[in-house]
Amino acid sequence: MPGLKPPPIGSAIPQVQTYVLDEARQPVAPGTAGELYIGGVGVGRGYLNRPNITAERFLPDPFAADETARMYKSGDRVRDRGDGILEFLGRADHQVKIRGFRVELFEIEALLNQHSTVQEGIVLAPEDALGNKRLVAYVLPNDPQTATDNDWIAALKSHLQTQLPSYMVPAQFCVLESLPLTPSGKVDRKALPALDDLGSAPLAPEDQPQTTLEKQVAKIWSQVLGIPTIGLYDDFFELGGSSLLAAQLVSLIAEDLNIELPIRCVYESPTVATLAQTVEILRQAGGNAFSVLTDLTTQAIPQPPSITARQQTQTAPASPEAVFLTGATGFLGAFLLHELLQQTQAQVFCLVRADNRQEAFARLQDTFTKYGLPVANLTGRAVPVPGNLNQLRLGLSKIQFARLADQVDVIYHSGAMVNFVKPYSALEAENVLGTREVLKLAGQGKLKPMNYISTVGVFGAIAYFTGQSMVYEDDDLDLSRDFLCWDDGYAQSKWVTEKMLLAAKAQGLPITVFRPGFIAGNSHTGATNLRDFLSRSLLGCIQLGAYPDLANFKNQVVTVDYASQAILHISQQPESVGGTFHITPWSPARDFAWNNLFAWAQDYGYTLQRLPYRRWKEQLSEHCRHAQDNVLYPLLPFLNETIYEQKLTVLELYENTADFDCSNAIAALKGSGIQCPVVDRQMLFTYLDAFVHQQQLPQSPPLSLSA
Structure with a gap:
């Protein structure tokens, strides 16, 4: 959770080595996050009858004097405080990158599960067919009657938006009647519905695209975002859109609607309703992009703030403190x-x-x-x-x-x-x-x-x-x-x-x-x-x-x-x-x-x-x-x-x-x-x-x- 101190997990016991390594398996500096690898006498030979996962987790130890030594890839993200004590930051497979930002899935889950109407919530970041990651929340409600309630999903999203940056708010919410479990009773994350199998709650009449152009734009959005139902006022970026997906969007609009839409229009008109209006403006202008440019001759220049400092003159300090x-x-x-x-x-x-x-x-x-x-x-x-x-x-x-x-x-x-x-x-x-x-x-x-x-x-x-x-x-x-x-x-x-x-x-x-x-x-x-x-x-x-x-x-x-x-x-x-x-x-x-x-x-x-x-x-x-x-x-x-x-x-x-x-x-x-x-x-x-x-x-x- 933001603001909470990571829990310490101690230091290595005698004859056991701990390494905090980056993605290239090189040591990181104290205080820097990395993945925990374990070497020394405590490392076993592997998993019984599981050669593939053994090869993934039990690796040659390049830091040991013995050339035959191996180290274990733990999958835990940790940080050395600088005194040899390691702090646990989460699982490596529960940290993902969304729109270039590092996201801890457990942080989102913890906030989701704080909502009084949620029995349990799980957040994953599956990839679509084009390799783009998107946050999806799988939610088990306390009241099964809320399963098709758009207002309830909107309330959950609002709950997260007040406490998380926009890139950490799931693009999709999938309401489930039950969560799949492993034999040990834990949630089986791999058994949750895939992106292609996710349905969408029906749209209210006022949220449905109305005109032919709005329906065409919504269809293209659905194709790019991999979401079957798109509302008239849904925000492209809140649904998981990124600069890469925006590039795909304008490419498909050019192919399907025969209009060269500048990509900036996706940022300035991020809903189906406003983007359809922009496409129509461009059509009326004969495709002339000047109609949607930022004109600096009319752009308002913000006024600088007033000076309230005690001193009114200051030169470059020779030796700043x-x-x-x-x-x-x-x-x-x-x-x-x-x-x-x-x-x-x-x-x-x-x-x-x-x-x-x-x-x-x-x-x-x-x-x-x-x-x-x-x-x-x-x-x-x-x-x-x-x-x-x-x-x-x-x-x-x-x-x-x-x-x-x-x-x-x-x-x-x-x-x-x-x-x-x-x-x-x-x-x-x-x-x-x-x-x-x-x-x-x-x-x-x-x-x-x-x-x-x-x-x-x-x-x-x-x-x-x-x-x-x-x-x-x-x-x-x-x-x-x-x-x-x-x-x-x-x-x-x-x-x-x-x-x-x-x-x-x-x-x-x-x-x-x-x-x-x-x-x-x-x-x-x-x-x-x-x-x-x-x-x-x-x-x-x-x-x-x-x-x-x-x-x-x-x-x-x-x-x-x-x-x-x-x-x-x-x-x-x-x-x-x-x-x-x-x-x-x-x-x-x-x-x-x-x-x-x-x-x-x-x-x-x-x-x-x-x-x-x-x-x-x-x-x-x-x-x-x-x-x-x-x-x-x-x-x-x-x-x-x-x-x-x-x-x-x-x-x-x-x-x-x-x-x-x-x-x-x-x-x-x-x-x-x-x-x-x-x-x-x-x-x-x-x-x-x-x-x-x-x-x-x-x-x-x-x-x-x-x-």
Whole structure:
């Protein structure tokens, strides 16, 4: 249950070893969750007459001196407190990932069983035919008469919604007359009805789709979600929809209804009723997507909060004692945290989406482990702050928020939802309004400098629309206002946020803005964010065996170690406060073009065909229609949608990319010894080596670097 301390289960007895390992069966740092493996004299030979499960559970022990030793895979998730005592976190097979979030099924079951009308409830996460997991609650009611009562199911769902985040609320509720039991009297989870066998309660007349179009949309939803009955006002995402399923939905709508529906419409119109209305609007507009775009010329810019701080002037503190950091479990944020721990003596308060401090600290440890950063450095100085950017006061109580506002000397706001598929409306709460809550923190208690991590994307495809070939750090944001409607919701959310920050600066808040380009892996270790656009593009094209010919598409790529070091150093210079800095290559010649990336991958040994963009996206779509394991699959709508004049995709708009001057950044770094590494052929080989080591790519014998 959220907020409850995990129970301790003790430590190993003499001559028995316990290992807490990750999914690759490598040891995790103390405090980090992992699966418990047991070695030593207590390990038996296996299960009697059960060779298959014996092979799964009794494994060679790579940590023992005896090469014949074996260890037992317990299936229990535990965490070493740091003193050798293990805490039990649940069964490994009862933790699942839903929409990218880790979910403990027992937490949901415990809350479900607290409801007075529930005799017993079980929650599973079965996979549908397409491999998508969905939460299903199997409920045995106290009163059998409630079995077909929609109001009762709605009450159960409401009970869970008040105490759990949306991704932990089951998409379906299956009411049973009895629960199947094992011979020992426990619930036989494997015998519960499969997804295909689940029925649905009948819909009330007012909830039934009425028009032909509503019925067509509901039928497509049913096909995508695997739910036989869809109500007119059911929410796509509450029923288990995800970004992957949204991509399938728009694909089927295109096939069945002959309308190219932008994927953002699924987020903005998430019910059958509203989505059918949007489809009709697009039909009336002749399929012109402009009728549903986010127009920044009319978009309201939130007013920044009032400054209530005691001091009205503040420069960058030379030696901060307390730092507040958001986004520490992200890629750049993790390296910023690493630099703060290396270069300062400050306590770093890290806002982490979690239910409690233990879980938040474990997430920080997991992130450092993933990127090869020293986990031990977190202990003592990295202070986890469980919260959420999209909540009032960042999810903190008034007392917690006020205490932080008094204690913190400087803020680094790196947290954001980075998503090229979701529309502005789906990102506003976290990226825009979340920043407004951070501004409250900056302007309360003692006035403190705020360092905001933005993106060069706020200028959109400026070269295409205006012909401007160089963007300077002090250029007016309004240069891109009229055409950013054609861009992705992420860039729009950052533009709106920067406009809000300009107003906050005018009120007297000391705000420094950093605009990175694409951020590549660590130049020394190759540690990379596998989920960002650049990594997905490289991996996905290698999977496909082809890449799009975008000869003039530049990437503005810098390494993550340079970006984090540069941001920290610049932010510590008093004369930098209030400025804007591009964290981009130091000259156009030091950036690389899109096609170089794949030419170097071919040099490494992979076979890749260069195709015109249209042919490439058709080949990718066809490939994903049969195999959805390509890492570019979630980005198909972003890559496919022709948004400008119904003929150009976002990437095609960006093909003639502007360069970004970074004179302010270079001047601020003078004398620091910090250099911006060039991402070249040799460095790409470092990244590809890391991908192969992490089994993200098949081994391919590299050619000589001198070839």
